Amino acid sequence: MSHCDLPCKESLDAMEISAVPMARTPDIERLSKLLTQAPLFNGLSSNEVARIARGVREVKVPKGEILFHRGDSCTGFHLILAGQIKLAFTSADGNEKVVEILRPGQTFGEAVMFMDKPYVVMAQALTETQLLHIGKQTFFDELAGDPLFCRKIIAGLSQRLHHLMADVESYSLRSGRDRVVGYLLREEEIRQDAPPEGRVSIRLPTSKGTIASRLNLTQEHFSRILHELSSAGLIEVEGRTIHIPDIGRLRTSLG
DSSP states (O other), X not given: XXXXXXXXXXXXXXXXXXXXXXXXXXXXXXXXXXXXXXXGGTTOOHHHHHHHHTTEEEEEEOTTOXXXXXXXXXXXXXXXXXXXXXXXXXXXXXXXXXXXXXXXXXXXXXXXHHHTOOOSSEEEESSOEEEEEEEHHXXXXXXXXXXXXXXXXXXXXXXXXHHHHHHHHHHHHSOHHHHHHHHHHHHHHHOXXXXXXXXXXXXXXXXXXXXXXXXXXXXXXXXXXXXXXXXXXXXEEETTEEEESOHHHHHHHOO
């Protein structure tokens, strides 16, 4: 049984979806505050967030545990509060292709939820992870009454499709070296305190094998590229920490 198979709280009926203030339990207040940490729920009124919170279930997943398998039914989607989730395909012989590495603030499962299909990938916690599971019916009820919220969901799904197309282009047209350099530059951009120029240090968010699979490389090829970049003086490798002596020079080296 996966976490998604557990029952979610019942959604509000149509009479409850109104502007009338609702009585809120301490648990609803707490879940509402957690929801507002995600950009997806920015701009919603406190009443709207509270309605969604009534269909939310908190999930804590230990490192290495599988949240759901391919083929499991989907009863909603997930929001990551803390930790990391890996989405991947797994072949019959055990080989794995990492599709995405997700971080706090990101959501996953919306597309499958809308299609009313089972999951097509597995999800595994790369670290101890805290999630919110937003029940499907509660979410659909809120979408029905808020066109702006619908647009935010569509924008999020469109952005994910854009990233998928960029991945296909990268795997098809760019060398392994350029993929690794591009990945390091994206990791640097994620950091809010990253300087625009000069020396930068990046801590890889997960194992080199997982990152290699995400970039459609073997672990050996990924390690070889890191060694080549190190020999060229573009990076310095210290375990999972990558020191970049000159971030501007690394950007310039990207083909």
